[in-house]
Amino acid sequence: MKQKKKLNNSVKKNHNKSFFGLLVIVLIILGYGFFNSISKKSQLKDSPLYTIGKITDKYQTSKRGYYIHYEYSVSGKLFERSQKLSIKQELIKKGDLFEVKYSSKNPDYSELLLDKRIKNE
Incomplete structure (x- = not known):
């Protein structure tokens, strides 16, 4: 029974790592898109x-x-x-x-x- 519990905890930890890794990637992509949009608008306005x-x-x-x-x-x-x-x-x-x-x-x-x-x- 203890071994089954350890296996479930291990699976949950791997799932959490995958989720957070995916979340970080999505946030980086969104941040890049936002920065690129602001940069474009700024350049069109300034020059x-x-x-x-x-x-x-x-x-x-x-x-x-x-x-x-x-x-x-x-x-x-x-x-x-x-x-x-x-x-x-x-x-x-x-x-x-x-x-x-x-x-x-x-x-x-x-x-x-x-x-x-x-x-x-």
């Missing part, structure tokens, strides 16, 4: 530059609404990004041009400015 971006696609997800894909170029390098659509989807179509704010420190960080439409010629 912005602007260029023109073009809508390349518009799509809907069942639970999260409409999203757009856009592309822009910085120093000859093409960047492709996506973001949630924050205006009526009917107002946006493929090929529309908008101003894009990007970080001078890291042009990967960008935001399509949906209130800054550029008239297509």
